Amino acid sequence: MKLGAYTACLHDKPLPEALAVLAGFGLDSAEVNSGGFIPEPHLPIADILASGQAREDYLGVFAGHGMTLTALNCNGNPLHPNPAVREKHAADILRSIEVAALLGVKRVVTMSGTPAASASGTNPAWNVLPWDSAYLDVRDYQWNEVAIPFWRTVQERAADLDVKIAIEMHPHNVVYNPATLLRLVEAIDATHVGAELDPSHLFWQGIEPIEAIDHLGALVYNAAAKDTRINPAARVNGVLDDRFGRVRPDEPGAVGLGGPYTLSRWPTNSSWDFVAVGRGHDLDWWRGFLRALERLDPDMAVNIEHEDQELGQLEGLESAAKTLLAAAGR
Template sequence: MKLGIYTAILHDRPLPEALDVIASLGLNAAEINAGGFLPPVHLPIDDILVSRAARDDYLGLFDEKGIELAGLNVNGNPLHPNPSIGPVHADDLRRTIRAAGVLGQTRVVTMSGLPGGEPGASVPNWVVNAWNSGSLDVLDYQWDEVAVPFWKEIDALAADNGVKVAIEMHPQNLVFNPPTLKRLVERTGGLNIGAEMDPSHLFWQGMDPVAAVRYLGPLLFHAAAKDVRINDNAAIYGVLDERFRRLGPDEERTNLGGDEYANAWPEDSAWDFVALGRGHDTSFWADFLAALAEIDPDIAVNIEHEDVSLGRIEGLEAAATVLKDAVKSLPVA
């Protein structure tokens, strides 16, 4: 099992220094962002696609640091109806799959995407409770007219490049839980698309990530290590919460494509992303890793740090400690 870090949290420093941080934490792998919502700060993707020397130099850096390159990440919304967002993210995904093939990588992490609710829409439409026939009409359009054709194309491209595309089951996407992941695979006939298991988004939706791992079985290609704490406020607000604040242009904010930006999190939140161990103890993470190992003993599990109460290194240190302690409790093969 490879234990590493998704290096987006370390975009404040060059890649060699980010790899030094990973090594200092006793971890051995790195997942690198290649586009989508975030720029490819740690990946000269254009150079790698056209230059064997650039590829060799890039891989040599990982060899020098004793860190394994374990996946490329291109999370975004490739089905977004806004032409300044969806097609850009879709092209980033295609380019990342090709780059993964060049680099000898077999795992590309992304999201399924979310279209608009009808032809000509300008914003995505996430149907979370299709109790009315109109919502089923929306889902029929999103799946049959948009998602299935796109993902058939991506599956074929992945096959051509020796890549498995691992889809993060993320809210505000068509694929947001294990059944919708299976639905995408079945309806596309895809042999090269499956799941990235990030338990954090399953936690707050009320799912059991260990049960989800076993449900998905061989459709699970890759994993993240990110925790969630459900707060007392959830008793009043529930976990579906729209009390976010729009950030202004004078505030630090993350562009998500076009004219879309990430919003400020509610101050009295129903739930929060937290460092490993702050939401679920080491025994859970040991069970989680054991379930992953039953499917693929060599699977990559990369820490994703989004605990805003902790600094970059502080949060990674906390998560790495829990993850390594969890590994120690696993039975020896």
């Protein structure tokens, strides 16, 4: 099993320095961004597409630090109703498959996307719990008219190049839990589209990630190591909490998500928070998580995604790495 990190949290550092940080924490796997919501400073895409020597040199940087490039990450919204976002993110996913194949990397991590509620809609609409048949109409449109046709194209490209697409089951996407992942796999007759098992997004939905692993079986292609802490506020407001704030694109620290959109401000006294591995669930839980993944694939890559806002850049990575390595008995 490879244990490493997604390097997006180290985008302020050149790739060799970022890899040295990960190696210094005892990790041996790296996942780098290849498009979508955020830039890709650790992946010289044009050079890789153009030159075999550039590909060799690039992979040599990882080898020189005792690291393996185990996945590309292209999280975005390829189904967005705004064409400026949709066309870029969709093209980035298809390009990422080609780049991965050229590099000999067999995994691309991404999100399934979210369309509007109808063909005339202008903003994404996450449609859950369709107890009113109007929402079944939304579901039918989003899946049959938008999601399934796009993901058939992805499946074809991935199968042609023998690259596995690992979808992060992320709320605010059409695929957000095992049932929706299986719906997509069945609808497109997938051979190369499956799941990335990121427990953090499952925890706050009330899903037990280890049971999800057992349920999905061989469809789990890749894994993330990110924890979630459920806070006391959840006892009052539950986990579906809309108290997020607007961040203007010109504000200091604003994170753009494509087009005019930005990452919203997290609620004060939130119902739940993303935290470093071990700060939401104990070491025994993480041992069980790694064992479940290893049963599926002894070569599974598990990469830390550091989004703990209470810990600094290196502090959070180091904390997560220590727990993950201890859970693996290293």
